[in-house]
Amino acid sequence: DAKTTQPNSMESNEEEPVHLPCNHSTISGTDYIHWYRQLPSQGPEYVIHGLTSNVNNRMASLAIAEDRKSSTLILHRATLRDAAVYYCILFDNNAGNMLTFGGGTRLMVKP
Amino acid sequence: DSGVTQTPKHLITATGQRVTLRCSPRSGDLSVYWYQQSLDQGLQFLIQYYNGEERAKGNILERFSAQQFPDLHSELNLSSLELGDSALYFCASSPWGGSGEQYFGPGTRLTVT
Numbered sequence: 001d002a003k004t005t006q007p008n009s010m011e012s013n014e015e016e017p018v019h020l021p022c023n024h025s026t027i028s029g030t031d032y033i034h035w036y037r038q039l040p041s042q043g044p045e046y047v048i049h050g051l052t053s054n055v056n057n058r059m060a061s062l063a064i065a066e067d068r069k070s071s072t073l074i075l076h077r078a079t080l081r082d083a084a085v086y087y088c089i090l091f092d093n094n095a096g097n098m099l100t101f102g103g104g105t106r107l108m109v110k111p
Numbered sequence: 112d113s114g115v116t117q118t119p120k121h122l123i124t125a126t127g128q129r130v131t132l133r134c135s136p137r138s139g140d141l142s143v144y145w146y147q148q149s150l151d152q153g154l155q156f157l158i159q160y161y162n163g164e165e166r167a168k169g170n171i172l173e174r175f176s177a178q179q180f181p182d183l184h185s186e187l188n189l190s191s192l193e194l195g196d197s198a199l200y201f202c203a204s205s206p207w208g209g210s211g212e213q214y215f216g217p218g219t220r221l222t223v224t
Contacts, residue, residue, distance in 0.1 A: 032211055034211045042217060042218075043113070043115075043203075043216055043217055043218050044201070044203075045113070046213065049211060087154075089211070094209070096209055096211060097144075097156075097167035097208065097209055098144065098156030098167060098169050099146075099203075099213060100156070101154035101155075103153065
């Protein structure tokens with residue numbers, strides 16, 4: 001399985017944008033980039049996914065590098081409720097079944 | 112609220128015992144996945160069912176088994192429990208098999224004493 005690398009933790013101030021990086025240098029052409037987050041004491045929550053183009057939804061934006069070897073999850077205005085562990089996961093829709101979670105990035109949001 | 116429900120929320124049992132965890136997927140979802148989250152192993156995939164059939168297996172122990180019923184709810188059975196089985200067990204669902212967009216339930220916290 002192609003692996004992802006994320007910083008262990010990041011800190012942000014409330015109401016400021018947050019850029020969460022993910023490196024996936026061994027990504028294959030059929031791998032989609034998925035982001036999940038897990039708030040304290042809750043199950044993981046789907047955030048966004050993309051293949052090549054940048055994607056936006058009500059929760060976040062996903063910026064994908066042109067060579068697809070890295071991506072960035074963007075929270076436009078962090079709130080205290082965004083404090084969570086964020087996971088970047090590669091998933092092959094043609095062959096995949098399971099989500100393979102790494103260590104993720106623990107985002108702390110300061111008021 | 113993801114629409115996935117899991118019962119019970121908490122379970123405390125003794126070593127050697129057997130327990131059953133239950134999951135109801137989102138309305139219309141045919142695929143159910145089970146994951147285990149422990150402090151030392153992180154989130155790990157256990158098994159997937161699609162429309163009643165086993166679809167994929169991960170690091171699931173032989174003491175563990177699962178099934179998906181005609182109404183699409185799923186049960187995870189854990190037997191001969193050991194202290195190391197203490198963990199959070201999550202169920203997720205998706206409309207079809209092989210989807211990276213999975214919706215997780217709130218989990219069942221199992222404590223084995």
